[in-house]
Amino acid sequence: MNQLTRTFTAWSALAALACGFGLPLVAHADGKHGRGLPLLPAYQQECSSCHVAYPPGMLPAASWQALMNNLPRHFGADASVDAATLKQLSAWLTANGSTRSFNGNRPPEDRITHSDWFVREHREVPAPTWKSTSVRSASNCAACHTTAEQGEFNERNVRLPR
Numbered sequence: 001m002n003q004l005t006r007t008f009t010a011w012s013a014l015a016a017l018a019c020g021f022g023l024p025l026v027a028h029a030d031g032k033h034g035r036g037l038p039l040l041p042a043y044q045q046e047c048s049s050c051h052v053a054y055p056p057g058m059l060p061a062a063s064w065q066a067l068m069n070n071l072p073r074h075f076g077a078d079a080s081v082d083a084a085t086l087k088q089l090s091a092w093l094t095a096n097g098s099t100r101s102f103n104g105n106r107p108p109e110d111r112i113t114h115s116d117w118f119v120r121e122h123r124e125v126p127a128p129t130w131k132s133t134s135v136r137s138a139s140n141c142a143a144c145h146t147t148a149e150q151g152e153f154n155e156r157n158v159r160l161p162r
Helices: 003-020 041-047 061-068 083-096 116-121 127-131
Strands: none
Touching (some): 061 083
């Protein structure tokens, strides 16, 4: 067995194992805004109960910390969790937050949708699309990104609503 075959076999086994446990394999956005790591099950459980469990690489660590410190007032909702879960989620998000430059600043209001890269990537989306009943908000990634629930935001999987 050559090295390439062994490597492929090892990755195949890892993928099968991850799928067997029901874990998503990757958490990334267009390959640039995530780290390709499995989502923490507690994070996916807690956060995806209301919205897509955004890949941690979509925000810098400081933004995740600010969001986690304000869960009782999380964008108009109380998203509080118990102390142990808060500690676990905060540690994981800050450890895996983006390391790319935000010009020394966090995105305004720590919103993914206000970050420079988000605005740039979505500049071609027609204004009426954001207001359609099936989208309602730029934070509703799954309305257009058909694989958002798996942490995949590649353009080839985008379907804009009519």
